Amino acid sequence: xxxxxxxxxxxxxxxxxxxxxxxxxxxxxxxxxxxxxxxxxxxxxxxxxxxxxxxxxxxxxxxxxxxxxxxxxxxxxxxxxxxxxxx
Numbered sequence: 614x615x616x617x618x619x620x621x622x623x624x625x626x627x628x629x630x631x632x633x634x635x636x637x638x639x640x641x642x643x644x645x646x647x648x649x650x651x652x653x654x655x656x657x658x659x660x661x662x663x664x665x666x667x668x669x670x671x672x673x674x675x676x677x678x679x680x681x682x683x684x685x686x687x688x689x690x691x692x693x694x695x696x697x698x699x700x
Contacts, residue, residue: 621635621636628664629665630663630664634663638656638659638660638663641659642656647680647681648681648683649681650677650681653676653677653680653681654673654677657673657676657677
């Protein structure tokens with residue numbers, strides 16, 4: 614990954630997550646087994662902690678189920694239903 618790409622600077626500005634942390638997480642998942650719920654839970658916890666965003670057990674379970682079953686949404690509307698607040 615090109616760490617000089619302005620994409621990472623934009624993410625850093627919007628999320629207050631350091632570019633180095635983003636790249637470290639991205640590199641750590643390059644060979645991850647996303648069919649293993651334990652691996653997915655560890656990744657969710659790591660991203661949540663890095664971003665300073667708490668992830669409820671309910672939301673964690675929905676994310677784990679979507680990833681391990683291979684049913685990740687392909688558009689932002691569907692994705693926002695998983696990650697967005699409950700109404």
